Amino acid sequence: MKFTETMLNNYSLPLSQTEDQQCKNAINMVINALKPLGFHEKRTSVEPMYAETYAYFQELESSSGKKIKVFLQGSYANNTNVRTQSDVDIAVVEEDVFQTHYRAGVSNSNYGFVTVQAQAKTFKDEIEDALRERFGSDVKRKNKSIKINGNSYRKDADSVPCRRYKDFSCDYSNNPMNYVGGITIIADSGEEIINYPEQHIKNGKDKNVATNHYYKKMVRIIKKIRYLMGENGISSATNVSSFALESLLWNIPTEYYLEYKEHRKVFMFYMLTRHLQNNQSAINYYKEANGIKLLCPSNDSIEKMKLFISDLTKFYEYD
Structure with missing residues (x-):
């Protein structure tokens, strides 16, 4: 799309x-x-x-x-x-x-x-x-x-x-x-x-400030695209939660957001998804946005997240 x-x-x-x-x-x-x-x-x-x-x-x-x-x-x-x-x-x-x-x-x-x-x-x-x-x-x-x-x-x-x-x-x-x-x-x-939840709120706020307020914008975008993927019959979109996607983007290093802050949002989002696709081995160690619990604590949840990321990169195109 x-x-x-x-x-x-x-x-x-x-x-x-x-x-x-x-x-x-x-x-x-x-x-x-x-x-x-x-x-x-x-x-x-x-x-x-x-x-x-x-x-x-x-x-x-x-x-x-x-x-x-x-x-x-x-x-x-x-x-x-x-x-x-x-x-x-x-x-x-x-x-x-x-x-x-x-x-x-x-x-x-x-x-x-x-x-x-x-x-x-x-x-x-x-x-x-x-x-x-x-x-x-x-x-x-x-x-x-x-x-x-x-x-x-x-x-x-x-x-x-x-x-x-x-x-x-x-x-x-x-x-x-x-x-x-x-x-x-x-x-x-x-x-x-x-x-x-309190750590999640604080960490999300800190991440948003550090990324020049792009982090939460990108979170809203990936959540909306997840809904669109589901409406288009992509089953992997139903196997990850909105909370998981918020945490997924929280794990992307701040410098990646800042590197593309002068670009259009469509390009920044493209580069962030490519970062996730190219670093799938790191998902095993990603934390929830609270910084305490593992984002994907089981092999099944790891594979579901990897599949969603792969489908996302195929689904997302931009003008």
């Missing part, structure tokens, strides 16, 4: 002001739904977690000392969304009860932590009840999240109740503040997923 500079300029556009406001509305609706549980806001309003991002967040606290952090994650937070109707992801993180990981020979006692007893109602149950009280039939419980149907005022939202994850494996001073923080999602199926 042949692409023009005008097409890529359109693909690379960031969130509109309307979408930005709808994202703010969505997170504020979740925050307001939690207040009847006894929580109050620590800030006067939601604000970006990092400059030059749409990762709006708020911290909540109750009189009993319970703490929650609510923040946008995913493509809207990272300003890499290309489909105006896709859901907003909102993490609802339990902070005062957390999951830990230690190096060998270390346990909770080294840090003064205690194990809490399981409650009759889970954190996800509490959040679901609060959302149903606020939004009624617009709420649907899913395996990993709680869906809130949107309207003209707010976007569809997937609220993700989760627990703070603290990795102390690189701490050798028993410092309770010296950890790598993530989130643990406990799915209804029993699966536990550890993610690092």
Whole structure:
């Protein structure tokens, strides 16, 4: 398929002001739904977690000392969304009860932590009840999240109740503040997923600044082209996620973006895809945009990514 500079300029556009406001509305609706549980806001309003991002967040606290952090994650937070109707992801993180990981020979006692007893109602149950009280039939419980149907005022939202994850494996001073923080999602199926959305947001912002703001433009472009590949019957496009493509381009060295910054977008994108095609052996070592987890942790995921890159280079032509 042949692409023009005008097409890529359109693909690379960031969130509109309307979408930005709808994202703010969505997170504020979740925050307001939690207040009847006894929580109050620590800030006067939601604000970006990092400059030059749409990762709006708020911290909540109750009189009993319970703490929650609510923040946008995913493509809207990272300003890499290309489909105006896709859901907003909102993490609802339990902070005062957390999951830990230690190096060998270390346990909770080294840090003064205690194990809490399981409650009759889970954190996800509490959040679901609060959302149903606020939004009624617009709420649907899913395996990993709680869906809130949107309207003209707010976007569809997937609220993700989760627990703070603290990795102390690189701490050798028993410092309770010296950890790598993530989130643990406990799915209804029993699966536990550890993610690092805050690092992802920060790393994406830093990469974008370092590349003269071309990184996120190229991410929006590759996501849009992935959809077009799928619509044209290229099956490899359905085997890689939008998140994976965002991470894929994050792994390209910054100097490659800067080398072509004076060229048209159609040429820069062409050169970036050729870099990926010519360096497929490096995919085994690529990290997610959080810089922590492997992008392709299995042979199957490696082969799927390689096939997508090969099909992308064949599909993409430019004027």
